[in-house]
Amino acid sequence: MGAPVVDQINVVVADVPAATQFLEGLGVEMLWASGEWQHHHRGVPTSTSVDIRHDLDEPEFAIDLDSGAFAHLWGGLSPLFSGVVVNLRTESREEVDRLHERAVELGGVSVSRRPTTPSGAPDTPWSVRPVPWWSA
Numbered sequence: 001m002g003a004p005v006v007d008q009i010n011v012v013v014a015d016v017p018a019a020t021q022f023l024e025g026l027g028v029e030m031l032w033a034s035g036e037w038q039h040h041h042r043g044v045p046t047s048t049s050v051d052i053r054h055d056l057d058e059p060e061f062a063i064d065l066d067s068g069a070f071a072h073l074w075g076g077l078s079p080l081f082s083g084v085v086v087n088l089r090t091e092s093r094e095e096v097d098r099l100h101e102r103a104v105e106l107g108g109v110s111v112s113r114r115p116t117t118p119s120g121a122p123d124t125p126w127s128v129r130p131v132p133w134w135s136a
Contacts, residue, residue: 004099008062008087012071016042019065040070076111 013019020030020042031043044063072079090096104110 002091004088004090004095006086007060007089008064010064010066010071010085010087011044012066012068012077012082012085014068014082016040016065016067037070040067041065 011019016039020038023044024030029045031045033042042065044065046061046063066074068077068079068081071077071081071085075085077085088099090099100110
């Protein structure tokens with residue numbers, strides 16, 4: 001069994017458009033987001049990112065800017081949450097369960113809520129375990 005790897009970091013911010021404008025002001029070419037999602041989610045290019053404007057492949061490593069409202073939908077966090085969510089990739093579902101238990105042992109708080117679509121319908125496009133998170 002291989003060690004887990006970080007494959008995505010979600011930076012949950014109070015104002016996604018302002019954060020996007022700041023990074024674009026520094027010359028960062030932010031990744032595309034459609035319509036209503038631009039105020040809740042934007043991809044930040046990394047050295048291994050695939051620009052989803054031109055290719056539907058998943059990046060090897062991703063950084064996303066998300067609103068608290070969007071983090072509430074995909075992770076059950078408070079809509080007022082701001083902070084960083086680190087996503088780990090593992091080889092098996094059993095390893096996800098083990099890492100979740102270990103994260104809680106280390107002080108993480110388990111949020112037991114399945115992700116939903118904006119309309120509130122269940123949405124599980126990826127294999128999800130309740131999100132352990134830490135507050136500083």
